[in-house]
Amino acid sequence: LVSLMVGSLRTRSIRTRLLINFIVLVLTPVILSSIISSFLSAQNGRERAYAQLESVVTLKESEINAWINNLKTSLMLAIPAPERLWVFENSLEISEFNTMEIQLYPAAGYIENDLKKLIDQSQVFNELYLLNLQGKIFISTNPSFLNVDQAEETYFKEGLNNSYITPLQETPQLSSANEPAVETAPFTLILSLPVVNADGETVGVLAGHASLNTLNEIMSERAGLGNTGETYLINPNVLLITESRFRGYITGEKYRFDNVIQNAIDTGTNGKATYRSYRRATVLGAYRWQPVLQLLLIAENDQSEALMSTYQSLWINLGVGVVAALFALGAGWYAARGITDPLSRLSKTAEAIAAGKLSLSADVEQEDEVGALAKSFNSMTDQLRLLYVDLRC
Numbered sequence: 001l002v003s004l005m006v007g008s009l010r011t012r013s014i015r016t017r018l019l020i021n022f023i024v025l026v027l028t029p030v031i032l033s034s035i036i037s038s039f040l041s042a043q044n045g046r047e048r049a050y051a052q053l054e055s056v057v058t059l060k061e062s063e064i065n066a067w068i069n070n071l072k073t074s075l076m077l078a079i080p081a082p083e084r085l086w087v088f089e090n091s092l093e094i095s096e097f098n099t100m101e102i103q104l105y106p107a108a109g110y111i112e113n114d115l116k117k118l119i120d121q122s123q124v125f126n127e128l129y130l131l132n133l134q135g136k137i138f139i140s141t142n143p144s145f146l147n148v149d150q151a152e153e154t155y156f157k158e159g160l161n162n163s164y165i166t167p168l169q170e171t172p173q174l175s176s177a178n179e180p181a182v183e184t185a186p187f188t189l190i191l192s193l194p195v196v197n198a199d200g201e202t203v204g205v206l207a208g209h210a211s212l213n214t215l216n217e218i219m220s221e222r223a224g225l226g227n228t229g230e231t232y233l234i235n236p237n238v239l240l241i242t243e244s245r246f247r248g249y250i251t252g253e254k255y256r257f258d259n260v261i262q263n264a265i266d267t268g269t270n271g272k273a274t275y276r277s278y279r280r281a282t283v284l285g286a287y288r289w290q291p292v293l294q295l296l297l298i299a300e301n302d303q304s305e306a307l308m309s310t311y312q313s314l315w316i317n318l319g320v321g322v323v324a325a326l327f328a329l330g331a332g333w334y335a336a337r338g339i340t341d342p343l344s345r346l347s348k349t350a351e352a353i354a355a356g357k358l359s360l361s362a363d364v365e366q367e368d369e370v371g372a373l374a375k376s377f378n379s380m381t382d383q384l385r386l387l388y389v390d391l392r393c
Helices: 002-010 014-077 086-091 107-122 154-159 213-220 259-267 308-354 369-392
Strands: 125-132 137-140 187-196 202-210 230-234 271-276 282-290 295-302
Touching: 014 107, 014 125, 014 187, 014 202, 014 213, 014 230, 014 271, 014 282, 014 295, 014 308, 086 107, 086 125, 086 137, 086 202, 107 125, 107 137, 154 187, 154 202, 213 230, 259 271, 259 282, 259 295, 308 369
Parallel strands: none
Antiparallel strands: 125 137, 125 202, 187 202, 230 295, 271 282, 282 295
């Protein structure tokens, strides 16, 4: 704009100078207001997108906590009735277990059936099993778990005293020498709690492998995330724990994440940022560490979609600038003509009089400075004409 103004001062055409200056005067506030408006719109649009993602993360976190509480409640319902707890002590005398041990019959059969019924009805556990004080599995809904020694496992040691949840981990392959391992989901969550008799003594541990179907359903719900948004969980090894909504990305596979996500996992922190996702797309994301599961919960949306309203605002501002420029050009051209056309005709009349046509006079077209100049010029021409007549006489 400054360059246009400086250049206009050097041109010989008054019309061009007026036109350029008029355009500059109109466009300067339009451009400044467009820049400020675009900046504020981009900033507000980004903050709105982050706020939406953070609200989604908060909602998902609440649903995950509710799911965990439901798991705890369901596991407590699986504790055998007090009159059947004698099977725990009797199990210590048995070296190898079958589904129905004669020493534990019929209580073991009732307990096993109750566990299977709970799995079918609640749909929250894949497997349920009981461990005696030696850490050996002696009743299980999965026959391949029988006789497996879990005495050194953390969930058994912690489960002897309190309710315990392991961080979400790769599913352990529990199988005895006589039973092949049954194919299971790649990841699981193991819950355990003590089984206490009427005297308040711990007689064993009840444990269960949680089903992750509900967790996947929680993550797959995309309300408020638009067409490209998704929520998912990753573990400290940056493995994808829940299903991706995009084809070609497999649960349990390791994908590349930006440093901002890796730092959040390493430090167990929450935040929001713009980064490249595992799909290598630029996204706006909000993330929150889940201490119980030892996972990072992420909600993200492609930047192009999240800031669509901002881009629309930018195009609107650009359109306003173009319209303002065209308006300034038309109005400036019209205004410049109103000033320069009378001056141009006056200039041509002066040139003709200077060439000897003293009978001509300038037209007084308007009552302003140009009209006053025309009157003064006509007065000067009249005096020049009289002087010329006198000289001829």
